[in-house]
Amino acid sequence: MIPYGRQYIDEKDINAAVETLKSDFLTTGPKVKEFEEALAEKLGFKYVVAVSNGTAALHLASMATVHQGNKVITTPNSFLSTSNSIMYQKAKPVFVDIEENGLIDLNLVEEELKNNKIKALYLVTFSGLPFDNERLKYLKEKYGVKTLLDNAHYFGKDEGGCDIATYSFHPVKHITTFEGGAIGTNDEKIYKKLLRLRNHGTVKDENMYPWEYKMVDLGYNYRLSDVACALGLSQLEKVDMFLAKRRQIAKYYHDNLPEKIKPLYPYNEKSSYHLFVVRYPFNSLEEKAEFFIKMRQKGIGLQYHYIPINQQPYYVKKRYFKKFPKMEKYYLEAFSLPIYYSLTQKEQNYVIECMEELL
Numbered sequence: 519m520i521p522y523g524r525q526y527i528d529e530k531d532i533n534a535a536v537e538t539l540k541s542d543f544l545t546t547g548p549k550v551k552e553f554e555e556a557l558a559e560k561l562g563f564k565y566v567v568a569v570s571n572g573t574a575a576l577h578l579a580s581m582a583t584v585h586q587g588n589k590v591i592t593t594p595n596s597f598l599s600t601s602n603s604i605m606y607q608k609a610k611p612v613f614v615d616i617e618e619n620g621l622i623d624l625n626l627v628e629e630e631l632k633n634n635k636i637k638a639l640y641l642v643t644f645s646g647l648p649f650d651n652e653r654l655k656y657l658k659e660k661y662g663v664k665t666l667l668d669n670a671h672y673f674g675k676d677e678g679g680c681d682i683a684t685y686s687f688h689p690v691k692h693i694t695t696f697e698g699g700a701i702g703t704n705d706e707k708i709y710k711k712l713l714r715l716r717n718h719g720t721v722k723d724e725n726m727y728p729w730e731y732k733m734v735d736l737g738y739n740y741r742l743s744d745v746a747c748a749l750g751l752s753q754l755e756k757v758d759m760f761l762a763k764r765r766q767i768a769k770y771y772h773d774n775l776p777e778k779i780k781p782l783y784p785y786n787e788k789s790s791y792h793l794f795v796v797r798y799p800f801n802s803l804e805e806k807a808e809f810f811i812k813m814r815q816k817g818i819g820l821q822y823h824y825i826p827i828n829q830q831p832y833y834v835k836k837r838y839f840k841k842f843p844k845m846e847k848y849y850l851e852a853f854s855l856p857i858y859y860s861l862t863q864k865e866q867n868y869v870i871e872c873m874e875e876l877l
């Protein structure tokens with residue numbers, strides 16, 4: 519089976535994890551800090567907090583960003599966690615339609631900002647494509663909103679001056695720590711809050727009794743283990759190679775896809791290509807499903823990202839249901855092709871051939 523995404527683990531990764539398994543620390547130990555510092559360097563943030571998964575990262579980032587009743591603009595085209603993290607805080611998502619490239623439409627975002635009292639923008643660098651950073655800076659300054667980037671698909675430096683960014687290290691992502699995630703920020707106050715929230719909302723200092731800790735916030739156990747961080751450090755050494763290969767695969771699809779299958783956007787060196795999304799004008803979702811099943815019979819596991827979040831039963835019950843014209847068209851037409859480090863050109867050719875035959 520050729521899946522749409524998968525991890526790449528080598529002997530070095532295995533040895534790094536095994537070495538930590540043999541050490542004194544399985545949970546919080548030296549590898550956590552080392553991993554956080556390496557990530558901070560790579561992602562260009564002053565501070566990084568490693569957490570147990572990308573959803574936990576969004577939850578804590580949300581706790582540091584919005585409060586009950588705040589309105590938060592976000593995209594219907596993401597995994598559930600993005601808008602769920604708004605709901606966890608009892609804040610209110612304001613869904614806005616997407617552009618042709620799958621990202622939230624910043625023109626429509628500005629319309630909402632003009633007409634509504636908005637606290638924050640929760641933006642997803644969907645598929646790995648960064649936003650127009652100058653536009654983001656302008657919106658942030660003009661409307662005084664906080665910006666949170668869900669960078670589960672993007673791996674690189676933020677140049678849009680976001681307040682906080684979250685990452686996921688699920689196996690299909692750029693690097694993996696089994697389950698895992700991280701939060702980046704340049705704000706020391708937010709950083710300290712995140713550290714507390716990750717560990718039950720507790721603090722400890724040298725003036726306390728040796729056994730003492732104080733709980734000052736309602737936090738969680740969202741820690742990432744030392745074994746996972748050791749794996750993360752080893753994966754991080756390969757991330758440039760992983761990204762280069764993803765871009766190479768993307769370029770090859772661009773150059774070799776049949777005319778009728780259109781890439782989501784022109785080849786873009788800045789994209790980290792977590793996903794390679796294409797469009798085809800299916801007549802119905804049934805026709806698209808039939809194509810998926812036939813491709814699966816040929817050993818190719820296509821995926822689709824994402825069902826509009828605001829059309830999920832929970833969101834419908836909460837009265838967020840809305841049909842956005844661009845999102846609807848995207849849902850009908852888009853699907854994600856296999857893209858991962860170990861995908862070979864022969865396999866890519868096979869994917870292309872099968873699509874050509876079936877469409």
Ligand SMILES: Cc1ncc(COP(=O)(O)O)c(C=O)c1O
Pocket residue numbers: 571572573574596597599600642668670671686687688698699
């Ligand atoms: C855009 C986006 N946000 C958040 C998440 C959640 O990450 P995790 O699965 O690590 O909790 C994902 C994971 O699929 C994602 O794709």
